[in-house]
Amino acid sequence: MAELGRLGLDRSWRRVDAPRVTRAQLERVHTAAYLDEVERVAPASGVYRLENDTYMSPGSLAAAQRAAGAVVHAVDLIMSGQARSAFCATRPPGHHAKPGDAMGFCIYGNVAVGAAHAMAAHGLERIVIADFDVHRGNGTELMFRRDARVLMADSFQHPYYPRGDFPERSGYIPLRLQAGEGSAAFRALWSDALPRLRSFRPQMVFVSAGFDALRGDPLAQIELEPADYRWLTHELRDVAEAHGDGRIVSTLEGGYGLPAIGGAVAAHLMALGDCIARA
Numbered sequence: 001m002a003e004l005g006r007l008g009l010d011r012s013w014r015r016v017d018a019p020r021v022t023r024a025q026l027e028r029v030h031t032a033a034y035l036d037e038v039e040r041v042a043p044a045s046g047v048y049r050l051e052n053d054t055y056m057s058p059g060s061l062a063a064a065q066r067a068a069g070a071v072v073h074a075v076d077l078i079m080s081g082q083a084r085s086a087f088c089a090t091r092p093p094g095h096h097a098k099p100g101d102a103m104g105f106c107i108y109g110n111v112a113v114g115a116a117h118a119m120a121a122h123g124l125e126r127i128v129i130a131d132f133d134v135h136r137g138n139g140t141e142l143m144f145r146r147d148a149r150v151l152m153a154d155s156f157q158h159p160y161y162p163r164g165d166f167p168e169r170s171g172y173i174p175l176r177l178q179a180g181e182g183s184a185a186f187r188a189l190w191s192d193a194l195p196r197l198r199s200f201r202p203q204m205v206f207v208s209a210g211f212d213a214l215r216g217d218p219l220a221q222i223e224l225e226p227a228d229y230r231w232l233t234h235e236l237r238d239v240a241e242a243h244g245d246g247r248i249v250s251t252l253e254g255g256y257g258l259p260a261i262g263g264a265v266a267a268h269l270m271a272l273g274d275c276i277a278r279a
């Protein structure tokens with residue numbers, strides 16, 4: 001937020017507070033038992049460890065509810081014509097969360113909750129999810145594995161976290177990057193995938209916007225520059241313009257190289273459009 005302010009982007013974008021997600025909105029992608037557990041264990045003080053990498057502090061439940069609620073609200077703003085695009089400047093991230101488990105800092109599957117809302121509440125039938133976080137969006141992929149309405153393209157460092165099988169299938173396009181690769185490999189992989197996304201004729205495009213493939217990120221070894229995020233965002237907007245009236249919702253996933261990710265987020269926003277939802 002400091003970097004967006006320094007660049008004046010906080011003035012050119014309309015800022016909207018993120019509401020809390022509802023239980024019914026979460027139940028479209030999560031099990032009732034898991035949702036009960038998260039609410040039950042949320043600590044009033046100290047920290048609670050949900051799984052290996054995912055902790056809850058006293059503020060975590062509200063933050064997670066607003067992170068998922070932001071994506072839902074962004075969908076509603078766009079579908080009601082109040083915005084054409086939105087960026088959810090929220091944490092915790094969401095793309096590792098499974099239907100019945102937290103994973104990898106993620107509590108609720110934010111982008112999946114938003115995509116499910118777009119289909120259930122607004123009747124959309126073709127959704128593209130583009131995940132450029134450096135880690136595989138395994139949770140999102142799992143949630144829509146049997147849903148032909150969703151096509152997901154996912155670039156990630158491999159082999160890396162999380163391990164496991166991820167065969168290419170009709171609804172999932174894995175784009176593997178090796179440690180040390182950078183702009184050229186990233187753009188080549190996405191250039192191959194983009195025509196497939198376009199031919200799916202998505203009515204809305206969602207972006208799992210992680211910035212941990214940025215050069216210097218402490219958790220990964222991919223060497224992207226801010227200009228790579230601007231390039232891909234432009235391309236994804238083109239996909240959204242083709243059949244979805246430009247409808248595009250981006251939500252923050254990972255990215256740990258502070259303050260450097262500010263510049264990458266700014267490059268993403270310059271290519272994206274006109275609304276920030278902030279938890």
Ligand SMILES: [Zn+2]
Binds near residue numbers: 134135212254255
């Ligand atoms: Zn990540």
